[in-house]
Amino acid sequence: MRRAPARDPLDALESRAIFILREAYAAFPRLAMLWSIGKDSTVMLHLARKAFLGRVPFPLIHIDTSFKIPEMIAYRDKLAREWKLRMIVGRNDAALKARKTFPDGAVDRLACCGLLKTQALKDVVSGEGARRVLNLRTGRYEPSRDKEPFTGIIAGIRADEEGTRSKERYFSPRGVAQRWELGEQPPEFWSLYKTDFAPGTHVRIHPLLDWREVDVWDYIRREKIPTVSLYYDQGTGKRYRSLGCYPCTFPVESTARNPAEIVAELRTGKLKDVAERSGRAQDADDGGTLESLRREGYM
């Protein structure tokens, strides 16, 4: 018998995530993955390519608030064409048209997240809102004829991000109106997940639940996963640690220029004891947690 090579904790995280993605693919005929263009969901996209031998057999949903940093959108469409991804973009056009946003001064941060992210996501998932799909030949977005609801949504949340996410399941049902009924979470025995769901409900699938921020960066370094340059210091002594909408996301003081330097900074450097989402203003506005937002359907 040949000796097994020592398994790296990153290998274990990778294997579990791939297992979860494959279970989701087998269980949910109407499955999609949320891709925020950030580091976590891009790692998840890479894991999906690994799970399915280089193909991604389900569409990717991006919720465009219109306040994303432009480089993120360019990067999204470039990778989509390179990797032949089925892109679906959702947007709350009604709220944007009525200027019911925080940058317009009409609503507070939490309400803005609720409208531009949660509501837009719910509408794309249910099929009630417009879905724009990328035509890989022309590179343009076109309206989709598909109005069927999705029944499985893969999201790249991590338990170490904030309190309510630390209490999530790998397979987490969303009830009527897509609410997260925290008191009613099903038991999750070993890796035998909840894959049955009543009509009108869906299941959120969380392959990265056990990953820490440092694991994500270490994996990006190891696998050479392409990421948006906003995460790296370009000579200004600042970089983004977490990417969101520009009015509510602030860069941190850091001179890390690549994944390896970020790993070092998180392990032993200046960011060792600083929470990742400290640059996200909406968290502070929800009493330090995202509970209210997440119960309503936020990622």
Add this chain to the structure above:
Amino acid sequence: MDAKTAAARESLRVVVTGHVDHGKSTVVGRLLADTGALPKGKLERVRAYCERHGKPFEYAFLLDALKDEQAQGITIESSRIFFKSARRDYVLVDAPGHVEFIKNMISGATQASAALLVLDAKEGVQENSRRHGYLLSMLGARRIAVLVNKMDLVDWREDAFKRLAAEYGAFLERIGARAERFIPVSGLHGDNLAAPSARMPWYRGPTALAALDAFAPEPSLAARPFRMPVQGVYQFDGDARRVVAGTVESGTLAAGDEAVFYPSGKTGVVRSIEEFPRPPKGGRVFAGSATGFSLVQPVYVRRGEIAARRGEKPPAVAARFRARLVWLGRAPLSPRKDYVLKLGTARVGVRLESVARALDASSLKADRRATSVARHEVADCVLRTAGVIAFDPVEENAACGRFVIVDGFDVCGGGLIQEALPDASSLRHEKVLARNLKWQESAISPEKREARYGQKAALVLITGARGSRRKEAAKELEARLFAAGRHVYFLGIGSALYGVNADLRAAGDHVEDIRRVAEVAHILMDSGLVLIVSASELTEEDLVLFRSAIDPDRIETFWVGSPPAGLKGKVVAVPGKTGPAVAAMRKRLADRGFYP
């Protein structure tokens, strides 16, 4: 520190359990604070929050993130917390102690390989202290350290600690479990958590943190027989490979090995290990990898089978087994109801056959006359599945011996298989296994035949009460399908009984009769035919026999007239009159996609 060496650190998952209010979250919160695992400003923020709301500060607030949890002062939902010692990285799962939330405690416990069990020094052993201990040892977290907490409330006395340690140690011994350590601690003051206590000089053992560090890591399963539950067989556009995908639970596999799939018994030689963007180093995979492989000759296997390796011990294949389970459903587990069992990647109908004893996991009061299993009870019982499945007894291979039971849309219980039990269908299945091990795959694949004939091979069983017009319906269905250009054949069960089974007439071996008819059906279906078989009054056992010889996805069973109560939901009822019966059957077959 070099990024590479840090990444190679071990990681261990530990669940923290115990009775409500015995201080689990406080212990964990304090451990985080004392090991510097909290983000900057977190402690100050929680202190300020408590002051603003006029509440005394508690370390538990660091974990109880939900508004309901902070309002009620209890943990409702398990949370995952990350921290590290000098030795390794930890994921701590802080589980709730209230009996209402036992499902959340189980979710934490089944993900962990070690446990800290917290006891209140003043309140002593309580209902859920025992229940959690029982469930932990049953569900797999076998390395346990007991923290006797709130030592400050008993004036740091050694006799109080010793009495409690002896009482709880005796309980664990009764259930066949053992704690590696008993440690006197104070979550509130931090004694013996990260640092030794000056207030309990009589205790010379390790701190909680040192006890965690002393837990041995999970043993590797690479030396055990190869097992890979099949998650799917992928063939994507523009790629000729058919990849059998799954995660290796134990053992190792490489190109050239012969894979055997159970329960079908089909075999194939591994052409190569398939991974993206490139196969693993050395072309060999070991326990723990999420991987896939292609075969030299295409073999038609599907999700739910377990891949094993020829020459190693095969998994058990049976439709009846003895198991221990814990039930969480609001309605009891009843022998009169059909459920779904999930094991590995398989999914099959299941029924409770009998209960040997139902146990209150806290008082250990056993009911040997129980016929059903109530919420939060543990039971030793016999389960019967609707067709054979492959598994390992849990002592041999935990991952292939665990299951959950689904009632409707909900996972309502989980358990462990102790041993396979004999029954008619699994005995017959040995012959199916032998047949598949020797089966010569044709060079023409089923997909090619499907494309040529414009149909999927299928077995249409038409049954009904004696005197019903099932045979007429069967022949009429054959005629209609034939006229529509289908490749179809009607086999009256009598034609088989007096020919293929001539030697059995005297013996009257009904089970062997059915097995032979199923084998004939298997051959005809392999040739691509839609086969129609009529037989009077097929029973549930007969249907299990057919399903163990033939891919259940390829069988449709019709009952002409009104089926008996026991078969409701297992057969499709069609009208007694031939015309409407045939119309209903044709629609159903088309709906199931047997032909376009």
